[in-house]
Amino acid sequence: MDKHPSAIKPESWLVSAGRSSEPGAPLNVPLVPASNFILGTERGYSRDDATPTWEALEEVVGGLEAGRALAFASGMAAIAAVFDQLSAGAVVALPDDCYQGVAGLAAAGAERGRWTVQRLALDDTAGWIRACATADLIWLESPSNPLLAVADLEAICAAPRKPGAIVAVDNTFATPLNQQPLEFGATVSLQSATKFIGGHSDLLAGVATTRDDALYHAIRTSRELNGATPGTLEAWLAVRGARTLAIRLQRAQETAMVLAERLEAHPLVERVRYPGLPSHPTHATARRVLRGFGSIISFELRGGAEFADAVCRGVGLVRHATSVGAVESTMERRAAIPGQTHLPPSLLRLSVGIEDAEDLWADLDQAIRAAAP
Structure with missing residues (x-):
């Protein structure tokens, strides 16, 4: 090159x-x-x-x-x-919402006396500045997994830090x-x-x-x-x-915005977490520090874990699988995973792929309505 x-x-x-x-x-x-x-x-x-x-x-x-x-x-x-x-004896500052592998690694080290761990809300910018x-x-994860909180990296990274x-x-x-x-x-x-x-x-x-x-x-x-x-x-x-990351991400996050807006208006959806929505708690920060809002959506259903599990079983085009960021859309109930008990029981994490937006919406909508209690 x-x-x-x-x-x-x-x-x-x-x-x-x-x-x-x-x-x-x-x-x-x-x-x-x-x-x-x-x-x-x-x-x-x-x-x-x-x-x-x-x-x-x-x-x-x-x-x-x-x-x-x-x-x-x-x-x-x-x-x-x-x-x-x-x-x-080191001190680790860790978000209260982060990938369970990181949380597990940090906890295992703390149990062996290698370091101590402080947990902070990702949107507590003042707390992170003090922690620096x-x-x-x-340790920052932004947007976070799976609640999609966005950290004010500009302020936190510029803060005076321990040598x-x-x-x-x-x-x-x-x-x-x-x-x-x-x-x-x-x-x-x-x-x-x-x-x-x-x-x-x-x-x-x-x-x-x-x-x-x-x-x-x-x-x-x-x-x-x-x-x-x-x-x-x-x-x-x-x-x-x-090689295709740019066009994949562009397509996926455009579709994610469409789906997030429709999910937010859905009568069986309690809450949608997507940084691109004005209702998101860290939307203002996301607009300032991110160039795009990404293709991950987390949403909570108006019901419990059984309802959410039924929705996961009911989708067809969307695959009931873990991980994110691929060409195919995937969805899972994150609270079903060990170490994720802090999450709402009905929260689903949706990774939007590059399929047609209308096909994805039709699949999600029918699965939610069919599984409704």
């Missing part, structure tokens, strides 16, 4: 990054299934030195996030590498197209490339991106020592999927 990402639009970067410009080179990023290489250059063993396929993924995401990226075996592997930087002065890791503190932002739901945490001053931005980057429900991968050279090398060392390296096929699939 000849052009720096700042010289072209993100949509063009997604298509062009990671490709070779050498005459005779393959147009597409090659799949390099090699664990080791002929000695004589800096690349000898893939766990330590990466492969050209991983590096292509790192170039694509790093350019979008405006930093240096490191690819991992999964989003949780990237997250664990950040937590791995904490010293014994005392916490060693300020050596890490401000980490899980940017998976926003994607680097809608939000660039490093531009606000975050130390590291995380992506579960399993979701929007890959976009086809066919891989596990994660990416951590930073501008801090010391942190970059420390996270890379954690990846090497813990063996948290991505598979070559997975990295190749993630690069291939990323």
Whole structure:
């Protein structure tokens, strides 16, 4: 790739990054299934030195996030590498609503005495600013999973922080197209490339991106020592999927707005949580810090868990499955998952794909009405 990402639009970067410009080179990023290489250059063993396929993924995401990226075996592997930087007795500030894997990792470390954990509401900007002065890791997830609260990253990342503190932002739901945490001053931005980057429900991968050279090398060392390296096929699939991220996200979030507005007006829906709706508690913040509102909707039904489960069983075009960010729409009742008991029992998380908006609405509406008590 000849052009720096700042010289072209993100949509063009997604298509062009990671490709070779050498005459005779393959147009597409090659799949390099090699664990080791002929000695004589800096690349000898893939766990330590990466492969050209991983590096292509790192170039694509790093350019979008405006930093240096490191690819991992999964989003949780990237997250664990950040937590791995904490010293014994560290203080972790964590949102009260966040991905259950992160909450579980933080709780497990606290139980072993590795660190202490403070939980804060994501919209408590003043509380987060205070936490920056005392916490060693300020962990933000914006929009949050699954209540879709949006943090004021601009204010929090600019706040004075404890020397050596890490401000980490899980940017998976926003994607680097809608939000660039490093531009606000975050130390590291995380992506579960399993979701929007890959976009086809066919891989596990994660990416951590930073501008801090010391942190970059420390996270890379954690990846090497813990063996948290991505598979070559997975990295190749993630690069291939990323090529269409811009058009997938545009279509999906346009449809998400249509569905969110209709769900909000539905007589059997109690509440809709979508950052693009004026009724959303952090809508004003979302308008200021996000370039787009994303394609995830959470909504509560006027009934209990059984009603919500019946709706999940009743959809056809929408798939009853976990995870988000793929071409197909998926939906699940999040409170049914261990560790999510803080959620309303009837809350459904809908990940909107690229299907026709009217077909999706017809499917949702019939499922809700058919399952009504």
